[in-house]
Amino acid sequence: MRKTIFMTSLLMLSLGQVSEAQVSQPSDWTHLLTDPRFIPAIKNCLAAHPKGEGPAVVMDVWHSSMEDAGVMTTDLTGRRNECYASKDTGLVSRSKTVFDLPGPLFVSVDQAKVAPQGECIVSTPVFIDQQLQGWVLRQPILNQQIPSACSWPIWTGLFQGEK
Template identity: 70%
Template sequence: MRKTIFICSLLALLLGQASQAKASEQGDWTHFLTDPRFMPAIKSCLAAHPKGDGPAVVMSVGHASRDEVSVMTTDLSGSRNGCSASKDTGLLIQSRTVFDLPGPLFVSVDQVAVAPKGECIESTPVFAGQQLRGWLLRQPVLHHDIPSACSTPIWTGL
């Protein structure tokens, strides 16, 4: 009887650990919401979200480093903001609007008079006949295996 109880308890413990590991592999960040060290940073990042449609909400939370929290927020307009803040104090370290569409993107000459330029933007003119219609924008691929400043979509310069 004791062996059966012991084996059942051990099995329950192992299954619980396996389900927790599976949840963390699938990107379940919600367990950070119950950690009191994360809440100051989460509150700071929610406050740092640019004013948009409706309230800012948290999309994900994670470790940025040993002492920093990484938080992604959004609002009803779909605008996203990437933020990092101190775990214990909530001191804001970085906050920026995230626009990471992979491209290519088209911008009309009616909206922008000159080709957009940026560290991670390649502009190719689009013509219809002899008339300039706009520019096709792409992110440059520098080296597929080596991370660079342009490894993820960055559209600063638009």
């Protein structure tokens, strides 16, 4: 009886480890490449990737809605672009560069003459011998249980011209 309980416990423990390992692995989106409806969206999202170093490549594809596909592209600089396009026609409805590092980040006074501001940016000045060197930027500390506009890293105040 004890041996059966022990073996059952061992089996359950090993099954729990397997399912944890499966959960921690990234989803495999490559099976969507065999669906011809995704190809127009993928091609147009690759073309919509901002010109950088080297060719753009696809790093993720997903169903955005019944009609649209989401496509994440990147290039050799590491720049990522999130794109949404029609599965059937490839018409791009939205394309934007994704910059979602958790921070903290440092911006030199040589790069920005004033503290970057944004709804989701907290700037702290950095001084050496009373001379401003730049700012440490962090996301505001929020209640994790309540969703807000700043629930994910958002650095739009860093980019001039972005609203």
